Amino acid sequence: MAQQFNCSRTPVREALRKLEQENSLKVKPGIGMVISNVDIELLQQELEIRKMFENHSIQKACEGIKEEELKKLEWPTDKLHQAINGNDRIAASSAKINFHRLLYSYSRNTFLHKTTDSLWLSFRISFISARNEDVTMVDKSRYEERNNEHLQIIHAIRDKDAELFVY
Structure with missing residues:
Protein backbone atom coordinates (compact mmCIF):
# COMPACT_ATOMS: atom_id res chain seq x y z
CA MET A 1 0.00 0.00 0.00
CA ASN A 37 -18.77 -6.78 9.45
CA VAL A 38 -21.08 -3.85 10.06
CA ASP A 39 -23.06 -3.82 13.28
CA ILE A 40 -26.44 -2.32 12.31
CA GLU A 41 -27.25 -1.52 15.96
CA LEU A 42 -23.97 0.38 16.28
CA LEU A 43 -24.75 2.23 13.05
CA GLN A 44 -28.14 3.29 14.46
CA GLN A 45 -26.44 4.48 17.66
CA GLU A 46 -24.00 6.57 15.60
CA LEU A 47 -26.88 8.12 13.68
CA GLU A 48 -28.70 8.93 16.92
CA ILE A 49 -25.65 10.74 18.32
CA ARG A 50 -25.08 12.60 15.07
CA LYS A 51 -28.66 13.86 15.10
CA MET A 52 -28.25 15.12 18.66
CA PHE A 53 -25.02 16.92 17.72
CA GLU A 54 -26.62 18.48 14.67
CA ASN A 55 -29.70 19.66 16.55
CA HIS A 56 -27.40 21.23 19.16
CA SER A 57 -25.29 22.87 16.44
CA ILE A 58 -28.38 24.29 14.74
CA GLN A 59 -29.62 25.70 18.04
CA LYS A 60 -26.25 27.30 18.81
CA ALA A 61 -25.93 28.66 15.28
CA CYS A 62 -29.35 30.30 15.64
CA GLU A 63 -28.09 32.05 18.75
CA GLY A 64 -24.98 33.63 17.30
CA ILE A 65 -24.35 33.12 13.61
CA LYS A 66 -23.03 36.02 11.56
CA GLU A 67 -24.32 36.81 8.08
CA GLU A 68 -21.00 35.88 6.42
CA GLU A 69 -21.07 32.52 8.22
CA LEU A 70 -24.59 31.89 7.01
CA LYS A 71 -23.47 32.61 3.44
CA LYS A 72 -20.64 30.09 3.88
CA LEU A 73 -23.26 27.40 4.59
CA GLU A 74 -24.86 28.12 1.22
CA TRP A 75 -21.64 27.38 -0.69
CA PRO A 76 -21.40 23.61 0.06
CA THR A 77 -25.15 23.33 -0.50
CA ASP A 78 -24.70 24.77 -4.00
CA LYS A 79 -21.72 22.44 -4.55
CA LEU A 80 -23.84 19.46 -3.49
CA HIS A 81 -26.53 20.43 -5.98
CA GLN A 82 -23.91 20.68 -8.77
CA ALA A 83 -22.40 17.32 -7.78
CA ILE A 84 -25.81 15.63 -7.87
CA ASN A 85 -26.43 16.96 -11.38
CA GLY A 86 -22.94 15.92 -12.46
CA ASN A 87 -23.24 12.46 -10.88
CA ASP A 88 -20.02 13.16 -8.96
CA ARG A 89 -20.11 11.02 -5.80
CA ILE A 90 -16.82 12.31 -4.44
CA ALA A 91 -17.79 15.98 -4.83
CA ALA A 92 -21.24 15.25 -3.34
CA SER A 93 -19.74 13.58 -0.26
CA SER A 94 -17.19 16.34 0.13
CA ALA A 95 -19.87 19.05 -0.09
CA LYS A 96 -22.01 17.24 2.49
CA ILE A 97 -19.12 16.91 4.90
CA ASN A 98 -18.10 20.56 4.40
CA PHE A 99 -21.63 21.71 5.20
CA HIS A 100 -21.75 19.74 8.44
CA ARG A 101 -18.24 20.73 9.50
CA LEU A 102 -19.22 24.38 9.10
CA LEU A 103 -22.45 23.76 11.00
CA TYR A 104 -20.55 22.10 13.87
CA SER A 105 -18.02 24.92 13.96
CA TYR A 106 -20.86 27.44 14.32
CA SER A 107 -21.82 25.74 17.58
CA ARG A 108 -18.65 27.41 18.97
CA ASN A 109 -17.91 24.13 20.76
CA THR A 110 -14.40 22.88 19.98
CA PHE A 111 -14.99 19.46 21.56
CA LEU A 112 -18.11 18.91 19.47
CA HIS A 113 -16.25 19.85 16.30
CA LYS A 114 -13.40 17.41 17.06
CA THR A 115 -15.72 14.59 18.08
CA THR A 116 -17.83 14.79 14.96
CA ASP A 117 -14.85 14.27 12.63
CA SER A 118 -14.32 10.78 14.03
CA LEU A 119 -18.04 10.07 14.09
CA TRP A 120 -18.45 11.10 10.43
CA LEU A 121 -15.69 8.78 9.26
CA SER A 122 -17.07 5.84 11.20
CA PHE A 123 -20.62 6.56 10.08
CA ARG A 124 -19.75 6.86 6.38
CA ILE A 125 -17.77 3.61 6.34
CA SER A 126 -20.52 1.75 8.20
CA PHE A 127 -23.31 3.18 6.05
CA ILE A 128 -21.66 2.27 2.77
CA SER A 129 -20.84 -1.23 4.03
CA ALA A 130 -24.31 -1.83 5.45
CA ARG A 131 -26.03 -0.75 2.26
CA ASN A 132 -23.70 -2.78 0.07
CA GLU A 133 -24.18 -0.08 -2.54
CA ASP A 134 -22.22 0.72 -5.65
CA VAL A 135 -20.15 3.57 -4.25
CA THR A 136 -19.16 4.76 -7.70
CA MET A 137 -22.65 6.13 -8.39
CA VAL A 138 -24.53 8.96 -6.76
CA ASP A 139 -27.83 7.87 -5.22
CA LYS A 140 -29.55 11.01 -6.47
CA SER A 141 -32.68 10.70 -4.33
CA ARG A 142 -30.66 10.31 -1.13
CA TYR A 143 -28.38 13.24 -1.97
CA GLU A 144 -31.34 15.40 -3.02
CA GLU A 145 -32.96 14.70 0.36
CA ARG A 146 -29.74 15.79 2.11
CA ASN A 147 -29.57 18.90 -0.05
CA ASN A 148 -33.17 19.78 0.86
CA GLU A 149 -32.33 19.25 4.54
CA HIS A 150 -29.36 21.61 4.18
CA LEU A 151 -31.64 24.26 2.68
CA GLN A 152 -34.12 23.78 5.55
CA ILE A 153 -31.31 24.11 8.10
CA ILE A 154 -30.11 27.34 6.47
CA HIS A 155 -33.67 28.66 6.50
CA ALA A 156 -34.10 27.78 10.19
CA ILE A 157 -30.81 29.45 11.12
CA ARG A 158 -31.56 32.52 9.02
CA ASP A 159 -34.91 32.86 10.85
CA LYS A 160 -33.15 32.09 14.16
CA ASP A 161 -35.72 29.38 14.80
CA ALA A 162 -34.10 26.02 15.59
CA GLU A 163 -37.56 24.45 15.81
CA LEU A 164 -38.05 24.89 12.05
CA PHE A 165 -35.64 22.02 11.54
CA VAL A 166 -35.27 19.20 14.02
CA TYR A 167 -34.07 15.75 13.06
Missing part, protein backbone atom coordinates in the same frame (compact mmCIF):
# COMPACT_ATOMS: atom_id res chain seq x y z
CA ALA A 2 2.83 2.39 0.81
CA GLN A 3 4.29 1.80 -2.63
CA GLN A 4 0.90 2.27 -4.29
CA PHE A 5 0.39 5.63 -2.53
CA ASN A 6 4.03 6.61 -2.95
CA CYS A 7 4.65 7.20 0.75
CA SER A 8 6.54 5.58 3.59
CA ARG A 9 5.14 2.63 5.49
CA THR A 10 4.65 4.58 8.73
CA PRO A 11 1.53 6.57 7.70
CA VAL A 12 -0.01 3.45 6.14
CA ARG A 13 0.65 1.47 9.31
CA GLU A 14 -0.84 4.27 11.44
CA ALA A 15 -3.93 4.51 9.22
CA LEU A 16 -4.48 0.74 9.41
CA ARG A 17 -4.01 0.83 13.17
CA LYS A 18 -6.60 3.61 13.46
CA LEU A 19 -9.09 1.65 11.32
CA GLU A 20 -8.48 -1.35 13.57
CA GLN A 21 -9.10 0.76 16.71
CA GLU A 22 -12.39 1.96 15.18
CA ASN A 23 -13.34 -1.70 14.50
CA SER A 24 -13.37 -1.16 10.74
CA LEU A 25 -10.57 -3.71 10.26
CA LYS A 26 -9.74 -6.91 12.11
CA VAL A 27 -6.40 -8.69 12.26
CA LYS A 28 -6.69 -12.40 11.48
CA PRO A 29 -3.50 -14.28 12.34
CA GLY A 30 -2.02 -16.00 9.31
CA ILE A 31 -4.37 -14.11 6.97
CA GLY A 32 -3.77 -10.42 7.55
CA MET A 33 -6.33 -7.66 7.87
CA VAL A 34 -9.95 -8.05 6.83
CA ILE A 35 -12.82 -5.56 6.77
CA SER A 36 -15.10 -5.96 9.77
